[in-house]
Amino acid sequence: MPAMSTTPSPLLVAGIDASTQSCKVVVRERATGRVVRHGAAPVPGDKSIDPARWWEALGRAVTATGGLADVAAISVGAQQHGMVALDERGRVVRDALLWHDTSTAPQARQLTDELGREAWIAATGMTPAASFTVTKMRWLRENEPDNAARVAAVALPHDWLIWRLRGFGPENPELGELVTDRSDASGTAYWSPFTETYRMDIVTRAFGRTVILPRVLQPDDVAGFTTDVLPGIPAGIPIGVGGADNALAALGLGIGAGDAVVSIGTSGTVYAISHTPVKDLHGTVSTYADATGNYLPLVAMLNAARVLDAGRTLLQTDAVSFDALANSAQPGSGGVTLLPYFEGERYPALPNARASLHGLALDNCTPENIARAFVEGLICSLANGLDALRRTGIDCQRVILVGGGSRSAATQHMVAGIFGVPVVVPTPDEYVTRGAAKQAVAALGEEMPDWAWDGQTDLRCEIDMSDVRRQHQRAFDAATNGEYV
Numbered sequence: 001m002p003a004m005s006t007t008p009s010p011l012l013v014a015g016i017d018a019s020t021q022s023c024k025v026v027v028r029e030r031a032t033g034r035v036v037r038h039g040a041a042p043v044p045g046d047k048s049i050d051p052a053r054w055w056e057a058l059g060r061a062v063t064a065t066g067g068l069a070d071v072a073a074i075s076v077g078a079q080q081h082g083m084v085a086l087d088e089r090g091r092v093v094r095d096a097l098l099w100h101d102t103s104t105a106p107q108a109r110q111l112t113d114e115l116g117r118e119a120w121i122a123a124t125g126m127t128p129a130a131s132f133t134v135t136k137m138r139w140l141r142e143n144e145p146d147n148a149a150r151v152a153a154v155a156l157p158h159d160w161l162i163w164r165l166r167g168f169g170p171e172n173p174e175l176g177e178l179v180t181d182r183s184d185a186s187g188t189a190y191w192s193p194f195t196e197t198y199r200m201d202i203v204t205r206a207f208g209r210t211v212i213l214p215r216v217l218q219p220d221d222v223a224g225f226t227t228d229v230l231p232g233i234p235a236g237i238p239i240g241v242g243g244a245d246n247a248l249a250a251l252g253l254g255i256g257a258g259d260a261v262v263s264i265g266t267s268g269t270v271y272a273i274s275h276t277p278v279k280d281l282h283g284t285v286s287t288y289a290d291a292t293g294n295y296l297p298l299v300a301m302l303n304a305a306r307v308l309d310a311g312r313t314l315l316q317t318d319a320v321s322f323d324a325l326a327n328s329a330q331p332g333s334g335g336v337t338l339l340p341y342f343e344g345e346r347y348p349a350l351p352n353a354r355a356s357l358h359g360l361a362l363d364n365c366t367p368e369n370i371a372r373a374f375v376e377g378l379i380c381s382l383a384n385g386l387d388a389l390r391r392t393g394i395d396c397q398r399v400i401l402v403g404g405g406s407r408s409a410a411t412q413h414m415v416a417g418i419f420g421v422p423v424v425v426p427t428p429d430e431y432v433t434r435g436a437a438k439q440a441v442a443a444l445g446e447e448m449p450d451w452a453w454d455g456q457t458d459l460r461c462e463i464d465m466s467d468v469r470r471q472h473q474r475a476f477d478a479a480t481n482g483e484y485v
Contacts, residue, residue: 039064
């Protein structure tokens with residue numbers, strides 16, 4: 001473990017990422033973004049979690065980093081959509097429901113039907129999905145009325161962590177001191193990207209009454225200052241505005257016009273930068289706010305890197321052998337197609353679906369074809385998201401591929417051919433913490449830096465994979481028409 005730092009330095013900043021599975025803290029050089037040291041701690045839990053677990057993991061990660069006494073500023077990013085319900089004394093009412101909890105699918109359908117798809121899009125730039133905070137509000141109201149009656153304020157994970165770092169909580173329950181940023185507010189589905197304000201009428205519709213919501217800060221604002229509530233974090237450090245994980249990853253990557261990011265992590269996301277909110281009347285593309293004052297039209301999928309994990313488990317092989325099997329099969333996997341909806345899916349909107357293999361015959365049922373079908377099924381699902389972005393008028397000339405699944409040799413072998421555009425894979429970095437560290441610089445009153453990548457791998461379209469897309473599209477269309485689910 002690094003030694004605890006004791007001398008403040010104006011040359012260092014830190015970014016924090018409280019994700020679904022871990023909390024990471026990365027200290028960087030203020031001028032270059034170079035990583036100086038880092039630490040991480042796992043976060044136990046599944047689709048709901050006591051927020052105290054995030055707080056404990058943050059403390060362990062800070063300790064593993066060597067403390068933050070020598071950094072000039074910090075900022076916090078976290079998983080989007082999770083609902084932290086607080087009572088009037090600042091106590092957590094129940095475990096936080098996280099983004100990948102699909103139990104609120106019935107409430108998403110109810111809310112959509114009550115207001116109408118087009119009215120939702122006109123109001124919030126999206127239609128309710130099981131992930132969004134607004135559906136969790138309705139679920140709590142319907143399923144746990146006693147808990148719902150105790151709720152005085154609703155925050156998201158990064159909002160709550162910043163509030164705690166500033167010294168608030170059950171010991172100092174100033175709910176009016178809750179703050180958030182545009183990107184996290186936009187993922188609630190009760191904030192409007194068109195007016196940049198909360199839609200309290202939607203909060204009332206979902207929850208039956210209004211509650212205190214975090215004040216929305218602008219990208220270069222200061223959220224406050226640390227207090228000495230965690231070992232290794234001294235009082236008085238400026239805290240950047242923070243934000244949602246995808247928005248901070250986009251900031252960390254420094255994406256521009258013509259770029260689309262495809263992230264293959266626990267979930268799959270496809271997003272790009274837009275100067276104005278987009279309206280997708282299909283409800284596939286959600287208009288989030290980004291971390292710079294622009295917008296982040298985004299398509300989300302529940303099933304991503306874990307699709308590859310499932311293939312390895314099925315074939316009882318490791319990652320290297322699995323990739324070798326997949327790369328040895330021919331494009332199209334001999335006619336075998338995977339619809340990778342292992343945990344239900346957001347796009348297509350099939351929350352109760354399960355994964356399925358199609359086209360198996362005696363002559364194509366081989367480990368090689370099955371391995372390739374898993375990889376092609378994942379990439380084609382992401383390519384459908386890229387197509388949905390294009391339909392809204394977003395220009396996608398290059399894909400920036402990130403996330404743990406991007407490091408798979410099989411993914412890298414096939415992805416450019418399926419996407420049909422050049423693909424670059426930046427040198428692996430913690431891009432959420434990188435974006436948060438840029439915000440930390442802004443909290444010091446400076447312009448957000450434009451740090452260069454350390455390097456990249458360029459992937460080109462080696463073979464025509466249009467037949468693979470058509471094969472997968474037929475199965476996709478059948479699933480959305482009610483078959484295969």
